[in-house]
Amino acid sequence: MQGLSTTLVLIALLAVAAPLAVRFLDRVVKVPLVVFEIVLGILLGPSLLGWIESTQFTDTLADFGLAMLFFVAGNEIDFADIRGRPAIRATAGWVISLAAGVGAGFLLAPTPEAAVIIGVALCSTALGALLPILRDSGESRSPMGIAVTALGAAGEFGPLIAISLFFSGRQLGPATAVLLGFVFLAGIAIFLASKARHTLFHSQVTRTLHTSGQFAVRSIMFILTVLVVLSMVLGLDMLLGAFAAGVLWKVAIARAPERDRKVIETKLDAVAFGFLVPIFFIDTGIDFDLGALTSSPSALAMLPLFVILLLIIRGLPSMLAAPPRSTFAEKRAIMLFGATGLPIIVAVTAIGRDQGFISSGISSALVGAGMLSVLLFPLLALRQGQRGGRRAAEARVAQEEVP
Numbered sequence: 001m002q003g004l005s006t007t008l009v010l011i012a013l014l015a016v017a018a019p020l021a022v023r024f025l026d027r028v029v030k031v032p033l034v035v036f037e038i039v040l041g042i043l044l045g046p047s048l049l050g051w052i053e054s055t056q057f058t059d060t061l062a063d064f065g066l067a068m069l070f071f072v073a074g075n076e077i078d079f080a081d082i083r084g085r086p087a088i089r090a091t092a093g094w095v096i097s098l099a100a101g102v103g104a105g106f107l108l109a110p111t112p113e114a115a116v117i118i119g120v121a122l123c124s125t126a127l128g129a130l131l132p133i134l135r136d137s138g139e140s141r142s143p144m145g146i147a148v149t150a151l152g153a154a155g156e157f158g159p160l161i162a163i164s165l166f167f168s169g170r171q172l173g174p175a176t177a178v179l180l181g182f183v184f185l186a187g188i189a190i191f192l193a194s195k196a197r198h199t200l201f202h203s204q205v206t207r208t209l210h211t212s213g214q215f216a217v218r219s220i221m222f223i224l225t226v227l228v229v230l231s232m233v234l235g236l237d238m239l240l241g242a243f244a245a246g247v248l249w250k251v252a253i254a255r256a257p258e259r260d261r262k263v264i265e266t267k268l269d270a271v272a273f274g275f276l277v278p279i280f281f282i283d284t285g286i287d288f289d290l291g292a293l294t295s296s297p298s299a300l301a302m303l304p305l306f307v308i309l310l311l312i313i314r315g316l317p318s319m320l321a322a323p324p325r326s327t328f329a330e331k332r333a334i335m336l337f338g339a340t341g342l343p344i345i346v347a348v349t350a351i352g353r354d355q356g357f358i359s360s361g362i363s364s365a366l367v368g369a370g371m372l373s374v375l376l377f378p379l380l381a382l383r384q385g386q387r388g389g390r391r392a393a394e395a396r397v398a399q400e401e402v403p
Contacts, residue, residue: 014040015278034281035375041285054286065280067242068272069128074246086150093317094154097123100313117352120162122313124344125155133378143323148337159344164236186244193252202256216264292360299361306369315339329384336381345370
């Protein structure tokens, strides 16, 4: 009990320290918040100082945080914005990335299972981590932001399907049938939610929005729990249920008064990014096996290799989703955003390590590459996007000045 108490207090301290560190360094360099959360977890975890040890309770909270991250991703995707060209091109790019990733996996790993794990990790995009970055930078509604959202939707939903198909413990045929059954049930729920008026539901949300009833937040947790449990009962990855729950909630609350939806979004951000999601990223740092990475020269060499492979295998195909007439700088920004991956990498490598498909060294190298991608790629992408935007604006001004 003493160890758990110390761990909880220190995790809460790190959750407070991370945004302060971001603000302190903001004038020098803009570092994504999740990077500080992971690095602080590594620093105080068993790999370095050893002040925090992962427990079953903190792991459970971290799982809730990961589920909430994917719920927010499903809730924030505007399918009306990404449908058509962005979605088609993003999906095509993801299929290319998956094929290339599995091919690279076969070159690096001795078994088909390990190759699939490496391939799925390398074809992912961290939409849950990118959405706050895009929102904070004011790019979420821009053409580039819409393209990145489409990339993230394909780069998170696609790997979730792949995980559910290949690692459900069933043959591919039965696994596909179960997956289609889940998609069918979730699709019916989303369709019915989109057609219903929800008058009583919305009135109850409004009535309890500023009371202890908090019907909206309780409904979010109920929908999230039901779909996560359903996906787990069916042998699918829980993140698939969390993602579907986010989409379902977005449809269910769509016709509520706009002022209520804004308040609910604020409350959702508070629960997700104020409580659960930081625990997931800090716990990722605590569980990171730095020793397995540094003690093996081959694993250490794989770290920069995986960073490069993320750029090539995931980044280059992501450029297919670039908006028409994008500058080369904007295309480079989209490539960097598309190659940013972490949550799926953490999830799929945990599966591979627990089932003995990959070694702790390969797992740590993949997670380390994901952390570096979150640290470096969005920062470089924002600079490229701003440069591309300035050049596009200068070109428009020059055209207007031509008589």
